[in-house]
Amino acid sequence: MARGDLLVALVKSGAGGDDLAFRRAAEALIAEENAKKHGVLASQLADALTRRRNPGSSVSPLTRPQESVGLLHETEPTRRLTDLVLPTSVRQSTADLIEEHHRRDLLRSHGVEPRHRILLEGPPGSGKTTLAEAIATEVAVPFLTVRYEGLIGSFLGETASRLDALFSAVRIRPCVLFFDEFDAVAKERGDTHETGEIKRVVSSLLLQVDRLPSHVIVVAATNHAELLDRAVWRRMQVRLSLPKASREGKIEWLRAWSARTGVEFGKSERTIADRLRDVSYAELEDFATDVQRRLILDGFDADPGAITERILKAWGNRAKPESSD
Structure with a gap:
């Protein structure tokens, strides 16, 4: 069943001739049916709303997905x-x-x-x-x-x-x-x-x-x-x-990521954050994924600390954008 407040809004706006309010109530009703996976009913309602559109309205007609x-x-x-x-x-x-x-x-x-x-x-x-x-x-x-x-x-x-x-x-x-x-x-x-x-x-x-x-x-x-x-x-x-990644923020992020994925770096999060002092959170995730990828490929006997050090050195040698004058 549709929510009572939407039905009341639909009837009130329709009876009062408020085309924009009617449209919004109908769209909310269609969205609710879509969320409930009632695709057939939502499609029927959308078709009915499209056919009903007032030619003088400034509201755009509904667009089909394609x-x-x-x-x-x-x-x-x-x-x-x-x-x-x-x-x-x-x-x-x-x-x-x-x-x-x-x-x-x-x-x-x-x-x-x-x-x-x-x-x-x-x-x-x-x-x-x-x-x-x-x-x-x-x-x-x-x-x-x-x-x-x-x-x-x-x-x-x-x-x-x-x-x-x-x-x-x-x-x-x-x-x-x-x-x-x-x-x-x-x-x-x-x-x-x-x-x-x-x-x-x-x-x-x-x-x-x-x-x-x-x-x-x-x-x-x-x-x-x-x-x-x-x-x-x-x-x-x-x-x-949203501010630039801070040292403390990077340490917190690395700890949370390690706890969530179960991947151990073999080095302290503070050390990694200090070595990667200029990276963003997005780049930090790339670094952590690089370590995880290498650990998977090297197998169970891999040394997390050695792999992390190897990836840190690679990141230290990465090409950097040239500064502009």
């Missing part, structure tokens, strides 16, 4: 919040958001929706993508990553229509919609070097984000927060800053 092919990459999330090394404030804010979605029925009974628009900013490798995936895992929804190579067309008119297709496709399913490098599509509209068409695309993008129902959790990540349009900051309900 129309969004190439725009999204879907993965089954596996990361957990407990796997991540996060500042206390970031961990608490994320836990609060997850609780809101777990207890959304209670919030909705009081006429309040859970927050669902999140901005993550921080240097490369600080864990933005991992945190977005962990949110999807904890809320138990698919993790959808926007594919810019499919979204951004040769002509800006194509980009706008693909944006419509993308957002229309995700509106009727609970998910985490992840925009990596969000500044690539949401740059400051006051930039005099950008064309009017690009500014219209940014305006369309922000309007689409505004209209998404709360069962779609939008996570936007950027390494260059200063490039984002100022309206992005106003629209994001949760704004979190």
Whole structure:
């Protein structure tokens, strides 16, 4: 059975002629049936909603899944919040958001929706993508990553229509919609070097984000927060800053990873963190996986300390990007 609050909202908005509210209630109902694996019923409801669309409405019609092919990459999330090394404030804010979605029925009974628009900013490798995936895992929804190579067309008119297709496709399913490098599509509209068409695309993008129902959790990540349009900051309900990996953070991460995988390094986590002082969390995971891979290949008699030392030396000799003048 569908939730009573959705049915009441559907009838009230329909009777009152509020097309946008009706659309949102119907989309939430379809998303709930999709989450329950009631695919046939969800498809019938989606078809009915598409046929009902008011020609004068500014809301885009629903898009069938095949129309969004190439725009999204879907993965089954596996990361957990407990796997991540996060500042206390970031961990608490994320836990609060997850609780809101777990207890959304209670919030909705009081006429309040859970927050669902999140901005993550921080240097490369600080864990933005991992945190977005962990949110999807904890809320138990698919993790959808926007594919810019499919979204951004040769002509800006194509980009706008693909944006419509993308957002229309995700509106009727609970998910985490992840925009990596969000500044690539949401740059400051006051930039005099950008064309009017690009500014219209940014305006369309922000309007689409505004209209998404709360069962779609939008996570936007950027390494260059200063490039984002100022309206992005106003629209994001949760704004979190992920810092560069610290020595203490690396030690904590290595200990947690070793406990989770059962892989012993044969050297103290402090020693490894000191030897890898310039790496990010993402690179630290690559290093740990290098050690694990070598241990597997060398067999049961392998010396973890010797292998870790060997990998540390290899990482010390890795090619580094040239500094720019």
